Amino acid sequence: MWLTRRHWLLAAAGVGHPIIARATSLLDLPAGPIALNGFDAVSYFLDGPEAGRPAYEWAWHGRTWRFARAGNLEAFRRDPIAYAPRLGGFDAVGILDGRLVDTDPLIFARLSGPDGGDRLYLFRNEAHRARAMADPSLAPRAEARWPTLREQRDRNLSD
Secondary structure (H helix, E strand, C coil): CCCCHHHHHHHHCCCCCCHHHHHHHHCCCCCCCEHHHHECCHHHHCCCCCECEEEEEEEECCEEEEECCHHHHHHHHHCHHHHCCCHHHCCHHHHHCCCCCCCEEEEEEEEECCCCCEEEEEECCHHHHHHHHHCCCHHHHHHHHHHHHHHHHHHHHHC
């Protein structure tokens, strides 16, 4: 495995830990795109979006998730489905239109999810967010449409 300068710096920074002992943990460092542009997924359920820190990273579903503090990381590890954005992080209005539309992680709503719990939905713009807030059936309809688009996305990623 190829190690970046960041990996070596992290190893060298290990106070009281020999680099050799840390080498095996270097292989477990998160890889993949940064989820939520680096915002802490758990913070959306607390005081609002807060920037995550590289010191608190975890790889899940092909992305690197960052957290503002260790407690948030542990909460996410225990139940990532409860905190991760629904619909793969795509815009719910776009899903209803049959399109995978990128979102702005600062434009969000916590709405009732398919299990009735408070879930995180992201939107492309304020108009889409307002539409979802005004129509309680929008999120469930997007959830119903999501499996076909998710399959389409997965097929495109494997091509």
